[in-house]
Amino acid sequence: MAVHNYDLVVIGSGPAGESAAINAAKHGKRVAIVERQSSVGGNCTHWGTIPSKALRHQVKQIMQFNTNRMFRDIGEPRWFSFPKVLERSRVTIDQQVELRTKFYSRNRIDLFFGVARFRDEHTVVVRDNHEGAEELSAPQFVIATGSRPYRPADVNFRHPRIYCSDTILGLSHTPRTLIIYGAGVIGSEYASIFSGLGVKVDLIDTRERLLSFLDDEISDALSYELRNYGVLIRHNEEYRSVEGDEAGVVVNLESGKRLRADAFLWANGRTGNTDELGLENIGLEANGRGQLQVDDHYRTAIPHIYAVGDVIGWPSLASAAYDQGRSASDEFLGEDFRFVDDIPTGIYTIPEISSVGKTERELTEAKVPYEVAQAFFKDTARAQITGDTAGMLKILFHRETLEILGIHCFGDQASEIVHIGQAIMQQKGEANTLRYFINTTFNYPTMAEAYRIAAQNGLNRLF
Secondary structure, three states, X not given: OEEEEOOEEEEOOOHHHHHHXXXXXXXXXXXXXXXXXXXXOHHHHHOOHHHHHHHHHHHHHHHHHHHOHHHHOOOOOOOOOHHHHHHHHHHHHHHHHHHHHHHHHHOOOEEEEOEEEXXXXXXXXXXXXXXXXXXXXXXXXXXXXXXEEOOOOOOOOOOOOEEXXXXXXXXXXXXXXXXXXXXXXXXXXXXXXXXXXXXXXXXXXXXXXXXXXXXXXXXXXXXXXXXXXXXXXXXXXXXXXXXXXXXXXXXXXXXXXXXXXXXXXXXXXXXXXXXXXXXXXXXXXXXXXXXXXXXXXXXXXXXXXXXXXXXXXXXXXXXXXXHHHHHHHHHHHXXXXXXXXXXXXXXXXXXXXXXXXXXXXXXXXXXXXXXXXXXXHHHOHHHHHHOOOOEEEEEEEEOOOOOEEEEEEEEXXXXXXXXXXXXXXXXXXXXXXXXHHHOOOOOOOOOOOHHHHHHHHHHOOOO
């Protein structure tokens, strides 16, 4: 067995592992990264963020084409199959893999493809698909193995019409009807995608409202838009059984309801990828969802072994994972450390959602004297030009100091728009103020102009 010595070994090449490895390499460390798949990028590139967002973009273009009056003058609406749309989305995956492979080569990071398993606290054995094995030793490790869909034992995922959020990317036909179980971020995004392709969707929510961590008004707006696209949302439901047959899938709910569809998508929870790491050999233990516990410096119970990204649970966002990986390597490199907690949400439904800071519910419970500043996209020239008039920008601010307390955006480009408000919220003291948006000239027409409109709306509410 070949033995290799490094300063750092990173397990997993998703956003968290990539940033940890590259940051350490740029500080002169000898780094190896282990990836169990045959190419780099992790679940983010191959199964999660990239394919689903690329798929969403294609669907959004189809929807715009089919509803644009100018295009209707030259032809009838077009129908596209799910496999056809997915095929176009795979181009982005290939581009991402090529780009990231170059990152590792440029920074002289050694790549090992295979399953890594700890032999002891300073050694992992990597076994590839051809029964080959190599031993990697290092004084520091970063576990960034990500997560996979949680799959309950009483649901038969071997059935050809029953899918999880990974296997749905292998769907070879376009179902007429689809049941999605789980109305979290993933379930809501896929409800948007499939309904945009004309599929009749039943979205089963185990809670009383969609994405309850969002501002209530934004959650309500998402519910309205999904229903507007024909999605039937069923709240406060739990499944009793999921039964697949030759023609489709029947879902029996605890409430007594019975639903039938051509296909079924399970989108309710995820599990950390820790079961093959050999944690028992080093005294680490994952929780019931396969996640590792870390301290406020991303250290596990073994101080020189760090864990970052989806494998530690919240917030399970690619953006946060990337920063967590860099911060973890900054910690053992002796650089300035930042615990990643200022994280904007990015939810790629149609329209998309993004927010940062406090919600109205949180501020009300804390008895903070806040006021609301809002701008509706239908009133902005840019949205009228593009036709993406659904949505709004909402700024929550302290009514006495004008400090910005929260930014909530629903609509086209929401995940881009939110960063303007986030930048101002990060300013210290009096620099964080609603007046910034009044005293700043925005290009016209732009979506960013919504900040000026909202700020004027908010100041008009004060007395």
